[in-house]
Amino acid sequence: MTATTMTPADRADHLGIHQPRLPKWGPAVIAAGSAAVAIAIGLVAGLQSKIQWGLIAAILFVIGQYVIASRVEGRRQAKDRLATALVWVAFLLAVVPLASLIYETIARGIKVLNGYFLTHSMNGVVTIQPGGGVYHALLGTIEQVAIATLIAAPIGLLTAIYLVEYGKGKLAKAVTFFVDVMTGIPSIVAGLFILSVWIMMLGFGYSGFAGSLALAILMMPTVVRSTEEMLKLVPNELREASYALGVPKWKTILKVVLPTSIGGITTGVMLSIARITGETAPLLLLVFGNPMINNNPFEGAQASLPLYIYEQWANGNEASYDRAWAAALVLIAFVMILNLVARGIARWKSPKTGR
């Protein structure tokens, strides 16, 4: 510390504790360089798939980053650079297919998506020709999901209340465990169960309601889980205050606990609705599918949006693919709106828990 005019960096250099660093624009240059080399390799070697180009660029970037950094900055820093590079590459690697999925769905779906498509069924449409719509499937999905919600939401809510407010002992433990386990039931197994009981044993026919039953099974555990989390967030002081005023427990739950957490609960329920809306497998076994509008979910084959996508895909011609993409777009939009509304409610209601 001889000179007083030294900047801290100079001082660090002087003391020998400051290692040489790559300039800030280093990684960007390496990234650009590896992309360029990858394109060159791709063009020269005649690789058709853009996926390959991307993979080559990614590998070059990771290696380049490591080699250059270990030359300039030393081994430890190089490892850090390597990790950073890998994380970025992984992120991009994941974003590409997901972005492509969204892009493809929108780009291909928009072709036939219009008012006619939304308000007409497939009745009398020859599948190899364009035309027809998705209305009957949308209606079926809404009805099936609504019924499933009517069944699953109350049971799920009450179970959660039981677990949080009353739960003690073996029963509660068992319920907790099996709710967890139930979350993981494959949807096709839920479908098989309803098939074996409702259709094969009790002899009912295919109907939207049979599909709803399977959807309800899939929905219950997620409702319990999310509601449980929300109820646990309600501060105990609120309950105690209520008890202190002589309010019975059940009234405390209904008037204090539930209103406090209602935002979170609604969010949870809506998220699980969004989840079951996209289920296809159980519906494949239970609702049969129908090109016509069937308003009655309790009687007769019904259509459903996910099933419609599958059927149109299975038709295997361009007109049907267009319909499948458009229906997929409608389905994604439907699910996303549910999600966004749910999250909106969560945000809007969230300060309540902080009280």
Add this chain to the structure above:
Amino acid sequence: MTTDIRTPAPPPPQAPKAQPGHLTSAKGTGRLGDKIFLGFSRGAGITLLVLMGAIAVFLTIRAVMALSKNEGNFFTTFEWNANSTPPVFGIAVLAFGTIVSSIIAMLIAVPIAVAIALFITHYAPRKLATPIAYVIDLLAAIPSIVYGLWGALFLVPHLTGVYKWLDSWLGWTVVFSYDGGAARSLMTVGILLAIMILPIITNVSREVFAQAPKMHEEAALALGATRWEVIRTAVLPFGRSGVISASMLGLGRALGETMAVATVLSPSAILSAKILEPGGGTFAQNIASAFKEAGEFGRDALIASGLVLFVITLLVNGAARLIIARRKEYSGANG
């Protein structure tokens, strides 16, 4: 903090937090309203238990009916001819396909998901992190049939080039040998499943990483650790069990996924180590494709295979839950 940063001690076990609701009166006050309400809520809980029991029982009954007439060995037979007389069907190919495709999915998805979770919590610029986390959250909600549609019409044609490439470099391993047809193989299924379960694993991992004790990270930084060293010593050890349970949840979804497999795979009853070649099958895919041509008996047979799938996912999920439960105990994560 005098602890070596390489082995961060778990947070000291806290006294078990009193569960909400139990502080005052465990059983209410004995008033009629309380009894009715308790009855309802307990009834709902019992309904769930009964439902789980019923699923197990009914599937088992049906499965036993099918198995008693099976002429082949259920576990070693390759083909699925439940409609023929006599019926011959087995799950060897299905079990193999289910496990292989799920393993491929896990091998791809877990490292990437962990990396993305780290990206969001530790690497991305603050401004970007929240929206990215949000978008990935939304992606978890995209229905599987849409992934299936995209997989069949977009991913499959785009993978042939990559597979040819793999074949030319790694073809000698047999596993990666490839003949050049449409890429409708277990590998493609694995890749598609990986893309599907990525959001789930990322979300859970991200939450765990975000909970890593800031003190440890700051201590490590203060000792001159690089960002990677901070993560390796303070974040990953803390998050390990969380990542494992997240992966198990993802695995559970991959095992039971139906539509995305049914649309992408070219099924046939062969067991082959060549994962880039078409063929094979999974439990869920077989149920979806064989269902429509199955008679009463064929359905029972499919239910038997569904029961096996059910048991496998139960085990996987149970394991995941146990790991989560253990972690919760010592992190005191209860609000």
Add this chain to the structure above:
Amino acid sequence: MKLLPRTKRTRAAALGAVALSGALVLSACGSDNNTGSGAGGAQEDGASDIKCDDAKGQLLASGSSAQKNAVDQWVKDYTAACSGVTVNYKATGSGAGIQEFLQGKTGFAGSDSALKPDEVTQSKKVCKGGQGINLPMVGGPIAVGFNVDGVDKLTLDADTLAQIFAGKIKTWDDAAIKKLNPDADLPDTKIQPVSRSDESGTTDNFTSYLADAAPKAWPHEPGKKWPIQGGQSADGSSGVSSQVKQTSGAISYFELSYAHANSIKTVDIDTGSGDPVEATTANASKAIAAAKVTGKGKDLAMELDYATKEPGAYPITLLTYEIACDTGNKKDSLAAVKSFLTYTASDKGQDVLNDLGYAPLPNEIQGKVQDVVESLS
């Protein structure tokens, strides 16, 4: 509902109202009427000829995907004329269609192969006092579609076909193929035979052809399930045809209408009768005309000669049936089944087939079918 907290009550009410009004709006604006759309609205004049009788309600049917494109057109024209009836035909495959018919879930089944004896026995349960009968309704060539870059026309014989599908001939420039196609510019692409992964009457017919016409190269028993494991496979005629469309080097078998729908080129078959026979409806009709009725009584099951050497007759021909009860059809669907099948067997119904890639029934058979349909009860 005083117990519910107010916030929740209003919200529940609001949500309910939104859902309800949403449903109302939805159910108010939807329409089953698609007659104004699509390209095939040409049958307006024919509508008046269709006898609806007292057919009402929904007719559920399922089965063969081979005849789906024909049934789609029939349903479209039929329901345009008979507003009281809706027909829901699901192309689940012949096996599935028969199963569902035998379980009493559908009014009739479409199938590419006639009922087997044990299926006839089973059908007596559903058909009170009668049994299931096969009514030939649609014929058509099973085209062998291929996707080879730079090749528009391809001739193959039964032996070569069998070897291709058995995996013995592996590339398109194989000597056996070259010999049959001296003029074609065959690439060295790998051959990707695509088979049906589901049970199917199309497979049944195609393997019967291979077994009859090329017994040496094709040692497998004919059947609904593809006998060779491995290789590319797909679900339904639509599935295999879309695979051929997407995959360079692919070859598969499906009804001509699927080849037309996806603009796939088809193989000419060298039957040894002289000129190679193209897969056309006219050539298929020649093969069907030579077929014999083997069913007894009202059952009109037929047998085709796959090894036919008749000039111009396309040997891989498929005849699909509608399967219904001779007596004891379900009361609520009998009228609809009868009037729908009456239409499909009529001249008007058979006339639409040609454009769709199917072959109309020969007159003699058509007459018999009409008589039997008339007598259904």
